[in-house]
Amino acid sequence: MSPRTAGVRDERGARTLLSRIAEPYDDRIQQLVAEHGVADLVGYAERDGRTPEGVSLERLSSRLIRSRHIDDEQVCRALGLRVLVPGDEEWPEQLHELAAPPWCLWARGPLRLDEVAERGVAVVGARASSAYGDEVAARLGADLVERGFPVVSGAAYGIDAAAHRGALVVDGDTVAVLAGGVDVPYPRANTELLARIGRDGAVVSETPPGGAPARMRFLARNRLIAALSVGTVVVEAGLRSGARTTARAARDLGRHLMAVPGPVTSVMSAGCHEEIRMGASLVTDAAEVVELVGRMGIDLAPVKRGASRDEDDLDPESKRVWQWLRPRRSASVDELMVRSGLGLGEVLSALSDLEERHMAEQLLDGWKRTQR
Amino acid sequence: MSPRTAGVRDERGARTLLSRIAEPYDDRIQQLVAEHGVADLVGYAERDGRTPEGVSLERLSSRLIRSRHIDDEQVCRALGLRVLVPGDEEWPEQLHELAAPPWCLWARGPLRLDEVAERGVAVVGARASSAYGDEVAARLGADLVERGFPVVSGAAYGIDAAAHRGALVVDGDTVAVLAGGVDVPYPRANTELLARIGRDGAVVSETPPGGAPARMRFLARNRLIAALSVGTVVVEAGLRSGARTTARAARDLGRHLMAVPGPVTSVMSAGCHEEIRMGASLVTDAAEVVELVGRMGIDLAPVKRGASRDEDDLDPESKRVWQWLRPRRSASVDELMVRSGLGLGEVLSALSDLEERHMAEQLLDGWKRTQR
Numbered sequence: 001m002s003p004r005t006a007g008v009r010d011e012r013g014a015r016t017l018l019s020r021i022a023e024p025y026d027d028r029i030q031q032l033v034a035e036h037g038v039a040d041l042v043g044y045a046e047r048d049g050r051t052p053e054g055v056s057l058e059r060l061s062s063r064l065i066r067s068r069h070i071d072d073e074q075v076c077r078a079l080g081l082r083v084l085v086p087g088d089e090e091w092p093e094q095l096h097e098l099a100a101p102p103w104c105l106w107a108r109g110p111l112r113l114d115e116v117a118e119r120g121v122a123v124v125g126a127r128a129s130s131a132y133g134d135e136v137a138a139r140l141g142a143d144l145v146e147r148g149f150p151v152v153s154g155a156a157y158g159i160d161a162a163a164h165r166g167a168l169v170v171d172g173d174t175v176a177v178l179a180g181g182v183d184v185p186y187p188r189a190n191t192e193l194l195a196r197i198g199r200d201g202a203v204v205s206e207t208p209p210g211g212a213p214a215r216m217r218f219l220a221r222n223r224l225i226a227a228l229s230v231g232t233v234v235v236e237a238g239l240r241s242g243a244r245t246t247a248r249a250a251r252d253l254g255r256h257l258m259a260v261p262g263p264v265t266s267v268m269s270a271g272c273h274e275e276i277r278m279g280a281s282l283v284t285d286a287a288e289v290v291e292l293v294g295r296m297g298i299d300l301a302p303v304k305r306g307a308s309r310d311e312d313d314l315d316p317e318s319k320r321v322w323q324w325l326r327p328r329r330s331a332s333v334d335e336l337m338v339r340s341g342l343g344l345g346e347v348l349s350a351l352s353d354l355e356e357r358h359m360a361e362q363l364l365d366g367w368k369r370t371q372r
Numbered sequence: 373m374s375p376r377t378a379g380v381r382d383e384r385g386a387r388t389l390l391s392r393i394a395e396p397y398d399d400r401i402q403q404l405v406a407e408h409g410v411a412d413l414v415g416y417a418e419r420d421g422r423t424p425e426g427v428s429l430e431r432l433s434s435r436l437i438r439s440r441h442i443d444d445e446q447v448c449r450a451l452g453l454r455v456l457v458p459g460d461e462e463w464p465e466q467l468h469e470l471a472a473p474p475w476c477l478w479a480r481g482p483l484r485l486d487e488v489a490e491r492g493v494a495v496v497g498a499r500a501s502s503a504y505g506d507e508v509a510a511r512l513g514a515d516l517v518e519r520g521f522p523v524v525s526g527a528a529y530g531i532d533a534a535a536h537r538g539a540l541v542v543d544g545d546t547v548a549v550l551a552g553g554v555d556v557p558y559p560r561a562n563t564e565l566l567a568r569i570g571r572d573g574a575v576v577s578e579t580p581p582g583g584a585p586a587r588m589r590f591l592a593r594n595r596l597i598a599a600l601s602v603g604t605v606v607v608e609a610g611l612r613s614g615a616r617t618t619a620r621a622a623r624d625l626g627r628h629l630m631a632v633p634g635p636v637t638s639v640m641s642a643g644c645h646e647e648i649r650m651g652a653s654l655v656t657d658a659a660e661v662v663e664l665v666g667r668m669g670i671d672l673a674p675v676k677r678g679a680s681r682d683e684d685d686l687d688p689e690s691k692r693v694w695q696w697l698r699p700r701r702s703a704s705v706d707e708l709m710v711r712s713g714l715g716l717g718e719v720l721s722a723l724s725d726l727e728e729r730h731m732a733e734q735l736l737d738g739w740k741r742t743q744r
Contacts, residue, residue: 132635261633261645263504264656267684273633276654284636284645312639 014042015085015104016072020208021063024100025220038103075209079183081108092117097253098227102206108182109202111150113228116175116202120152120229121293122250124243125159125236130268133159133236136260138166139323140233143286145172149293152177152229154221155190159235168196169339170326177228178205179221180213222246231256231293233283237271244271247280256292258283310359317342321350322359322369330366386414387457387476388444392580393435396472397592410475447581451555453480464489469625470599474578480554481574483522485600488547488574492524493665494597496615497531497607502640505531505608508632510538511695512605515658517544521665524549524601526593527562527569531607540568541711542698549600550577551593552585594618603628603665605655609643616643619652628664630655682731689714693722694731694741702738
């Protein structure tokens, strides 16, 4: 797209410009868009500063002056991004179920967002998570992608990051939905994580490149996480956690809302327990999530029986190692040490225990879980 | 009751005798009782060994020979027991909601069982409980009785014992329903606990004095726990835990069924999570239990808010001590050391912390929780 004469932008150009000058959670703007359409509204703002009916569009003016000459095609090329607008093949139609759909989506990474929205599962939770929450989120992330369900989350500290990492550990599909621009790694500490997700999965935002992750944008972002997935799982959340706004959005959208329980003595699980008491489904593992969000009769979770899970008999170290073994991909002892946080001796003794139980086997390039 | 001529027993005598010679879970006997009534059936067994229709009552004979001359009045006097039968003022009418009601109840202790059945809450769970489960059960037991709800349980190791002990710590009402006779302390290790419950609360069984706690009797006992309470809370239970038979009985009786969640990584909470997934209400504390079982509009639990609980800000030691402080009864430092499992220095520093926060105050005879 080359710079254009003001007022003759196509829908794509109008929407990307609008994403720079107005927030989708601004009710007044949503109403004007509903009345005039994006292209006309942006045209009125650029040409006349008012609608034909005489409604002032001044509120858009200051940001318009700074943004109207930005060449988005060039920005996208330079940053390796793409812009999605309604009508694009990759545009997730599900976004129109939102009261305030985004004007457009800025995206980076190989995953197709329309496909993600058909099968993705949001795994979200507290930033100040516990070790328990991180472990559960990572396990859930890994097990969901292994069952073919991409993991959607917000790349925040704590549960979000653990869920993404779990998915990546088994080379699975994962999508980070950001509050700021997709080129603004936030939080900083997750820069490498976001780089990896941008390379192998997708990083998405409705905020234009360079946009700051402002507080209101976090709350608005949470509705996108809910809308881009068929169900949302809250892993840990305090009573006033932001993750509960994602839960509310999922409920409002009629998506499956699930929560993982935890100790009643932990404040980090109190929000999850409240969600379950308010109607969310209690889930304890990926199989139970898939039972709810999966295709009826195909992905059904097996009924749990007292004696069915061999891993219940394992000592804690063996269990820990076993949880990081994958059926279709081998892991080296070094890798298992890093992932499990155990020492060399502990990992080796766990592997030998697992081998004896026919729960793990050694290949040329490492260890994998035995399929049964 | 003096020894009587065979075949002319009154209803009470017939029922106590029947409790010695036939198990209530014996369907064939329940059917004969439904046809003839207890007094006539026992009369036929003693006189003729058959019903007027010629149905053999031989199955009752061997135990009848051993039991017919026992003087139950004398037994009750000697052991400090009472026998309850339908029609007695203290007989809990709710027992008739059972498919197989007990023939009679043997009881010991000052609590009236008809009153217990109107307000009691069953707190049950695994024998092989975790420290987490024990803590939650004890807290629940204490908080329920402080709200005026007697705690009904089975005096087993683990959750049952913790629930009874929690109730006793605050001098609350608690009822132990046993599988064997009320004069047979089982498990042995809980002999003192049962003595205390028999002195201050009630120990109950449908099994006659001296009766062994046989396996089938445990399963049958669980239905009595459910029937003698307005709701059942499962605190910890493995997938195949016996506590789940109590849960099933509560569900079958249309009573409130509740379960306490725990870490999904703990097999001891797996049965609780399954119960919640099957429809049991998730509860995290006594207030939420009372919200379900209490009188509508009177005992309602306050809505949880993020910032409402001062105890969330406490360090673990202060919280532990605070949990054992009561608003209406003072506790000595020694007592708090024993209950909290903390050392003298830790308890004193916790108390000074709590005093500063206006959450505890010192009286002449010890410490109590500050009312707000």
